[in-house]
Amino acid sequence: xxxxxxxxxxxxxxxxxxxxxxxxxxxxxxxxxxxxxxxxxxxxxxxxxxxxxxxxxxxxxxxxxxxxxxxxxxxxxxxxxxxxxxxxxxxxxxxxxxxxxxxxxxxxxxxxxxxxxxxxxxxxxxxxxxxxxxxxxxxxxxxxxxxxxxxxxxxxxxxxxxxxxxxxxxxxx
Amino acid sequence: xxxxxxxxxxxxxxxxxxxxxxxxxxxxxxxxxxxxxxxxxxxxxxxxxxxxxxxxxxxxxxxxxxxxxxxxxxxxxxxxxxxxxxxxxxxxxxxxxxxxxxxxxxxxxxxxxxxxxxxxxxxxxxxxxxxxxxxxxxxxxxxxxxxxxxxxxxxxxxxxxxxxxxxxxxxxxxxxxxxxxxxxxxxxxxxxxxxxxxxxxxxxxxxxxxxxxxxxxxxxxxxxxxxxxxxxxxxxxxxxxxxxxxxxxxxxxxxxxxxxxxxxxxxxxxxxxxxxxxxxxxxxxxxxxxxxxxxxxxxxxxxxxxxxxxxxxxxxxxxxxxxxxxxxxxxxxxxxxxxxxxxxxxxxxxxxxxxxxxxxxxxxxxxxxxxxxxxxxxxxxxxxxxxxxxxxxxxxxxxxxxxxxxxxxxxxxxxxxxxxxxxxxxxxxxxxxxxxxxxxxxxxxxxxxxxxxxxxxxxxxxxxxxxxxxxxxxxxxxxxxxxxxxxxxxxxxxxxxxxxxxxxxxxxxxxxxxxxxxxxxxxxxxxxxxxxxxxxxxxxxxxxxxxxxxxxxxxxxxxxxxxxxxxxxxxxxxxxxxxxxxxxxxxxxxxxxxxxxxxxxxxxxxxxxxxxxxxxxxxxxxxxxxxxxxxxxxxxxxxxxxxxxxxxxxxxxxxxxxxxxxxxxxxxxxxxxxxxxxxxxxxxxxxxxxxxxxxxxxxxxxxxxxxxxxxxxxxxxxxxxxxxxxxxxxxxxxxxxxxxxxxxxxxxxxxxxxxxxxxxxxxxxxxxxxxxxxxxx
Numbered sequence: 037x038x039x040x041x042x043x044x045x046x047x048x049x050x051x052x053x054x055x056x057x058x059x060x061x062x063x064x065x066x067x068x069x070x071x072x073x074x075x076x077x078x079x080x081x082x083x084x085x086x087x088x089x090x091x092x093x094x095x096x097x098x099x100x101x102x103x104x105x106x107x108x109x110x111x112x113x114x115x116x117x118x119x120x121x122x123x124x125x126x127x128x129x130x131x132x133x134x135x136x137x138x139x140x141x142x143x144x145x146x147x148x149x150x151x152x153x154x155x156x157x158x159x160x161x162x163x164x165x166x167x168x169x170x171x172x173x174x175x176x177x178x179x180x181x182x183x184x185x186x187x188x189x190x191x192x193x194x195x196x197x198x199x200x201x202x203x204x205x206x207x208x209x
Numbered sequence: 210x211x212x213x214x215x216x217x218x219x220x221x222x223x224x225x226x227x228x229x230x231x232x233x234x235x236x237x238x239x240x241x242x243x244x245x246x247x248x249x250x251x252x253x254x255x256x257x258x259x260x261x262x263x264x265x266x267x268x269x270x271x272x273x274x275x276x277x278x279x280x281x282x283x284x285x286x287x288x289x290x291x292x293x294x295x296x297x298x299x300x301x302x303x304x305x306x307x308x309x310x311x312x313x314x315x316x317x318x319x320x321x322x323x324x325x326x327x328x329x330x331x332x333x334x335x336x337x338x339x340x341x342x343x344x345x346x347x348x349x350x351x352x353x354x355x356x357x358x359x360x361x362x363x364x365x366x367x368x369x370x371x372x373x374x375x376x377x378x379x380x381x382x383x384x385x386x387x388x389x390x391x392x393x394x395x396x397x398x399x400x401x402x403x404x405x406x407x408x409x410x411x412x413x414x415x416x417x418x419x420x421x422x423x424x425x426x427x428x429x430x431x432x433x434x435x436x437x438x439x440x441x442x443x444x445x446x447x448x449x450x451x452x453x454x455x456x457x458x459x460x461x462x463x464x465x466x467x468x469x470x471x472x473x474x475x476x477x478x479x480x481x482x483x484x485x486x487x488x489x490x491x492x493x494x495x496x497x498x499x500x501x502x503x504x505x506x507x508x509x510x511x512x513x514x515x516x517x518x519x520x521x522x523x524x525x526x527x528x529x530x531x532x533x534x535x536x537x538x539x540x541x542x543x544x545x546x547x548x549x550x551x552x553x554x555x556x557x558x559x560x561x562x563x564x565x566x567x568x569x570x571x572x573x574x575x576x577x578x579x580x581x582x583x584x585x586x587x588x589x590x591x592x593x594x595x596x597x598x599x600x601x602x603x604x605x606x607x608x609x610x611x612x613x614x615x616x617x618x619x620x621x622x623x624x625x626x627x628x629x630x631x632x633x634x635x636x637x638x639x640x641x642x643x644x645x646x647x648x649x650x651x652x653x654x655x656x657x658x659x660x661x662x663x664x665x666x667x668x669x670x671x672x673x674x675x676x677x678x679x680x681x682x683x684x685x686x687x688x689x690x691x692x693x694x695x696x697x698x699x700x701x702x703x704x705x706x707x708x709x710x711x712x713x714x715x716x717x718x719x720x721x722x723x724x725x726x727x728x729x730x731x732x733x734x735x736x737x738x739x740x741x742x743x744x745x746x747x748x749x750x751x752x753x754x755x756x757x758x759x760x761x762x763x764x765x766x767x768x769x770x771x772x773x774x775x776x777x778x779x780x781x782x783x784x785x786x787x788x789x790x791x792x793x794x795x796x797x798x799x800x801x802x803x804x805x806x807x808x809x810x811x812x813x814x815x816x817x818x819x820x821x822x823x824x825x826x827x828x829x830x831x832x833x834x835x836x837x838x839x840x841x842x843x844x845x846x847x848x849x850x851x852x853x854x855x856x857x858x859x860x861x862x863x864x865x866x867x868x869x870x871x872x873x874x875x876x877x878x879x880x881x882x883x884x885x886x887x888x889x890x891x892x893x894x895x896x897x898x899x900x901x902x903x904x905x906x907x908x909x910x911x912x913x914x915x916x917x918x919x920x921x922x923x924x925x926x927x928x929x930x931x932x933x934x935x936x937x938x939x940x941x942x943x944x945x946x947x948x949x950x951x952x953x954x955x956x957x958x959x960x961x962x963x964x965x966x967x968x969x970x971x972x973x974x975x976x977x978x979x980x981x982x983x984x985x986x
Contacts, residue, residue, distance in 0.1 A: 121267035121347040128317070139805055143316050143794075146636065146808050151265065151347075153635035154867070154908050162808070177785060177810035184783035184816035184912040193913070 122148040122158065129161065138169040156185040156192060163199065176200065240442065241449040247429060255589030255798055256365050259572055260352035261596040262638075262793070263314075266326060266336050267347045271903055273331040277305050279599050283353045284310075285489035285555070295321050296494040303328040306339070310491065312351040315794060315802045319349055331903075353598055356569045357475075358576075365472075367481030368589075368798075371461040375493060377538065378480065379460060381504045384536040385529055387421040395422045395451035396444055422447040424507075425463045469503065470510045477510075487515055489555035497539060498547045501529040515554045523552055564605045567628075567644030568596055570654045571771075571791045579795070579804055589798030594791050595638035603901035604631065604641045611897045612646060612875070619884055627875050627894060628655035628770040630789075631902065634778050634870035636808055637787030640902075642771075653878070660767040661859045661876060665725045665887070666852035667746070667764040669780065669822050672722050674745045675733055677818045679941035682733075684719040684821060685922050690729040695759050703759055705731055708853070708886075717922045719938070722825045723833035725851065727763055734762035749786070749813050750776045764852060774863060774872030780826060780848065781865040783912060784819030785810040816912035817941055823848055824939050827907065834888055835864065841896045846907050849895075851887025858882050860890030866904040871895050916942050924953040 125148040132140035142165045149158050163178035183196045264272070264280045281298045282288075286307060289297045298307035304327055311321030323339035336345040357365060383390045389397050397420050404418035419427070426446035427439075450459060468476060469483040477486050480503055484492040488499050495503075505525035506513045515522040527548045534544040572594055580590070612627050619625075629643045644654035653659070675682040690713035695703040707713075707727050721729035734742055743757045750772065758765060768776070771789065778787045788809055795804045814822075826848035829835045834851040849864030860875040860883060875890040877883055883890065911917075919935040921928045925947065928935050932952035940946065 121265075124346045139802060139807075140316050142807055143805065147265075149808070150633070150636060150638075151267065151270075153633075154910075174809060177812055180812065180816070181783055181785055181810055185910045187910040187912075 122152050122155070125151075126161065129165070133165065133168065136168075138165055141165045141168075154185065156182040156187075156189070156196075159185065160192070160196060160199070237445050237449070240445050241453075244426075244446055244449045245453055255368070256357040257576075257588070257590040257592055258354055259356040259358070259569060259592045259594060261355045261594060261598040261601075263312075263349040263352040265347070265349050266324075266333060266345075268333055268335055268344075270333045271331060272328075272333050274300060274303060274305050274326075274328050276599050277326060277350075280350055280353070281305075281307055283598060284351055285485070285491075285494075287490070287494075292323060294494065296490050303334075309348070310351060310494075313800045314349075315796045315800050319351070324348065352593060355565055355594070355596060355598070358573065365475050365482055366465055366478040367485060368465055369461070369479070369481045369492065371457045371464075373493065374460070374464055374480070375495070375500065377497060378464075378492070378495075378500050378504070380536075380538050381500055381529065381533055382421070382460075382507075384538060385504050385532050386424070386507060387419075388536075390421050391456055393420060393451075395420060395447035395449075419443075420447060421463055422450050422459055425459065425466065426450060428466055428468060467507065468510055469506055470514055487554050497533075497543070498526060498530070498550050499553065501533065501547070502526040502552060505529045515552045519552055519554075526552070564643065564648060565596075565601075566648045566652065567654050567656055568594075568601070568639070568642045568791065570644065571639070571642055571657060574657070575790075575792050575806075576795070590803070591796045591798065591800070593793045593796070595633075595640060595793055596791070597640040600631070600902055601641040604629065604898040605643060607898035607901065608643055608894055609646055611894045615875070615885070615890060615893065624877055625875060625883060626655060626659075626878055627873065628659060629871065629873045629894065629898070630656055630771055630774045631869060631871040631898075632774065632778070632789055633868060634781035634787070634865055635868070637775075637778060637789050638793075639789055639791045640869075642791070655874070656770045658769060659874065659876075660769050661874060661880075662764060662854035663766055663768050663773055663861060664764040664852040664854040664859060665727075666773055666850055666861045666863065667761070667766060668722060668725065668730055669826060669850055670746060670749060670776070671730060671734055671737070671742055671762060672718065672825065673779075673814050673818055673822045674742060675718070675737055676821045676941075677815065678737075679943040680945070682718060683940050683944045683946065684717065684825060684938050685920050685925055685936075685940075685946065686718045687715050687925055688718055688721050688726075688729040689732045690714060690716045690721065690726050691732070693728055693731045693735075695731070695735075697759070705760075705763060717925075719825055719828065719922070722822075723828045725829075725834050731759065731762050734759065749779070764854065770872050770874045773861070773874075774870065777850075777863045777865065777870060777872065779813045780819055780823045781870050782810075782819075783816040783910075784812065784814035786813040787811070815914075817914035820909075820912055820915055821939055821941070823907070826850055830864070835862070835892060837888060837892065838864070838896055841900065842904070846909075847904065848907060849892075851892055853886045856882045857884055857886060860885040861887050862891035862895045864892075864895055864899070866906055867908050869899065869902045869904040871899055871902075911939075914942050915939050918946060920946070921949070921953045924949065926953060928952050 125144045129141045129144040129148075132138075132144060142162065145158060145161050145165060149155075149162070152158060159178050159182035163175045163182065166172070166175035166178055179196050179199055183193055183200075186192045186196065264277065266272070266277075278288075278298070278300055286296050286298045289299055292299050292306050292308050295308045295310045298305060300306075304325060306323065306325045308323045309319065309321055312319045322341070324345065325337040325339055327334045327337065336348060337343075338345050387393075387397065387400065389400055393400070397418075400420065401418035423443050426443050429446075454462075465479040465481065467480070468478055469480070470477040470486070472486060477483050481492050483503055483506070484490065484495055484499075487503070488495060502515055502522060502525075505522065505528065506515075508525065512518060513522045513525045515526075530539070530544050530547050533539045534541055539547070572592060576592065608627055608629055612625055616622055616625055626645050627643065628645060629641075631640045631642075632638060633640060642656050644656040645652070648654065676684070690707070692712060693703075693705060695705075697703055705727050708725065712728060713724075713726060716724075716726060716729050718729075718733070720726075721733070739757050739759050739761065743761060746752050746761070746766070750768070752766060752768070775786065775789045778789075779785065788811070790806050790808075792806050794802060794806065796802055827846040829851070830838050830845070830847055830849050835849045838847070838849070839845070847864060847866040849862060852861035852863075853859070854861075858876060858880055861873070863870070863872040865871070873891040873895045875883065875885060875894060885891075917937055917939055918927045919930045919932065920926070920938050921932065922936050922938075926949040927946045928949050929952065935952070
């Protein structure tokens with residue numbers, strides 16, 4: 037009887053502390069993953085050199101790919117099946133932008149838009165190229181169009197709003 | 210004395226000879242400079258080439274095997290059982306294999322490779338490279354040439370380097386025309402004697418004595434007259450060419466310059482163009498008999514033209530094949546095999562393309578804004594357009610067929626005309642343009658130039674202005690559809706009527722647009738103010754409205770089909786107007802980008818207001834003046850608007866889905882009444898050709914600032930969701946709507962279907978399902 041009692045007294049807290057530790061670890065892992073995801077998602081505009089005209093296309097290719105095509109929230113109603121074709125064109129746009137070939141960058145994004153025109157993300161990319169080449173009027177129009185297409189995608193809408201603020205413009209409410 | 214005279218004569222003759230020699234040398238020096246300048250500095254005048262858009266191939270692209278095969282055939286690919294060489298393709302059910310020739314686009318290169326495209330129905334399942342054994346994410350076909358803008362000389366050619374000339378062509382050329390080409394110096398005495406003997410023996414002119422170099426000199430600088438002076442000049446020039454340039458350079462220039470026939474007023478120069486013109490494929494892909502045909506033509510391009518004189522051409526080709534056998538270029542067995550083959554002449558690329566005059570007109574107009582005429586004609590520009598060749602062909606045929614049918618029904622013949630434009634509303638690219646039936650080059654291109662009254666087509670823009678005032682108007686606002694007597698400035702009274710000459714009393718703003726009520730629209734316009742509306746239309750469409758008449762409210766404005774189509778992009782595109790484009794880019798003959806025509810957006814209407822009007826336009830098709838479309842299409846929702854001008858002079862329809870927007874006008878050139886409404890004329894034309902367009906249903910994204918409410922429209926109140934027959938309508942968030950806790954009893958008799966709830970999600974329903982649903986409703 038005493039033996040059983042001692043076992044319960046010792047083992048239960050031990051087990052509880054172990055399981056609590058496991059849960060804590062899991063929670064931390066989840067939080068850390070979320071934090072990484074959040075950073076990946078938000079960092080390019082936020083961490084950009086503070087000159088106001090650095091944007092996603094200049095970030096790494098994998099970030100583009102993740103943001104653009106692996107986030108199920110990033111597109112309203114568009115088919116996900118053709119992502120490989122669009123991704124290839126975005127990579128080409130990135131390469132063109134690195135050497136400041138804005139004509140080629142825009143041409144590649146336009147080609148992607150012809151393939152997947154309902155993807156608001158692609159329209160934001162067009163806006164960023166427009167900013168780079170100093171055409172703030174078109175940048176504003178492209179991003180407003182993206183915002184109108186973003187529908188219920190809060191993250192994308194938030195980012196577009198941020199982008200428009202950078203241009204000293206307000207998004208349509 | 211006598212010897213003195215003789216010596217003086219001799220001296221004189223010596224002087225004369227010396228002067229003659231000097232004169233001769235000076236003349237030769239002059240000829241030599243001319244030859245040098247031409248070879249060294251001259252660039253050929255190359256016409257601008259106009260291309261259709263290339264076909265994009267990627268997994269999940271909406272494309273049928275038939276479309277791909279059509280495109281390959283237009284590019285001159287040959288259908289074979291086993292694909293071995295560039296320019297060949299084979300089809301096996303849902304698999305199309307082709308050997309791409311490769312093409313250098315200005316932004317990237319598509320390499321020559323064997324590709325297999327696997328289809329699943331009318332969608333690409335996979336694109337596979339047979340060479341690398343890997344999946345191909347994205348590739349595109351070469352663009353098809355659809356036209357050219359010729360230089361004033363009406364010459365045309367496809368330039369080739371020496372290395373691009375097939376060896377068999379060079380060997381055949383030398384064997385037939387000038388066997389000692391690589392050893393003589395421009396003039397071949399042995400060859401001349403041999404030619405004379407051959408001609409005497411044959412008692413006919415069977416062989417020429419001129420070397421290739423002499424032929425080149427003659428072709429370049431001289432006329433066809435047969436005089437001794439011309440012969441001497443030709444000889445001197447040939448010697449100069451030989452002294453200054455290598456044999457390879459001479460052959461290259463010869464292959465690009467030699468005259469090989471006539472296409473209307475266009476002169477076909479060089480083997481490169483002749484190959485495309487007669488055999489529909491690049492020179493590198495020609496087989497031996499075709500090369501023999503081309504070389505055979507050199508003797509007389511008109512006499513041995515394989516199209517106009519096939520029998521003579523065939524005989525000449527077989528003669529050339531005989532020479533090839535004698536010279537050891539082909540075996541006897543091969544010659545015997547080849548002479549059995551037909552000429553296999555194909556139409557030139559843009560013979561089968563259909564009516565392109567209207568589209569090319571537009572391209573030229575857009576080009577003239579950027580380039581002077583000389584550059585367009587001579588600099589060899591490549592103009593890449595957005596024309597969808599396959600769809601264009603279908604539209605051209607469909608438009609003509611539908612108009613003929615309508616004319617038969619009306620009992621008229623040849624009086625109706627038509628213009629149509631189809632674009633991709635998301636990019637503003639023009640996919641096809643038709644400027645009228647039987648449109649001749651330089652004729653009246655109605656799509657661009659026919660400015661006609663637009664009638665009810667203007668209404669959506671007036672309603673957009675009203676709906677932008679969220680505090681005053683919504684789709685549920687009640688309008689008066691009652692008699693209007695409007696006193697004009699000159700004291701006359703303007704009393705418009707509804708189309709059916711009946712008044713509806715009170716009607717919702719939505720129904721007024723859906724059923725195109727004139728009186729309600731005029732009353733709405735009166736409450737906004739004609740000056741304000743005029744200003745709005747000027748800003749929106751860039752219209753020139755000189756005077757502010759109230760009849761503007763019913764479309765007393767003249768626009769071309771192209772202008773009106775462009776205006777409607779605002780509703781298809783979240784309130785952004787997209788300038789229409791026929792040209793994607795202009796590149797140099799060396800594929801360097803010269804000018805790009807980028808996608809541009811012009812904010813015109815706020816996205817929320819635009820979405821309200823778009824909703825109303827879907828209801829036009831769902832239950833209003835455009836509902837006959839429901840019998841043809843199962844791709845809903847689509848949006849559209851019909852329009853009819855005074856006395857049925859002009860019949861209009863503009864309609865759009867997610868990926869296509871088309872505008873059609875039907876009327877008479879003499880502006881007389883046609884007896885057609887927008888529904889019975891233009892809409893039918895639109896409906897018939899849009900079936901080939903793979904039009905997709907509209908995608909409804911809710912832009913910021915839009916909220917949906919359940920409404921009893923007749924009562925103008927928001928009602929609980931559970932109310933039977935309540936309309937689910939979009940509103941501006943800012944719009945205040947009175948609310949009722951009960952359903953209220955009054956219903957709207959005019960649009961029973963609408964009250965069954967929104968049918969937005971009814972996409973691609975089959976005819977039977979649609980019929981059953983309609984029946985149950």
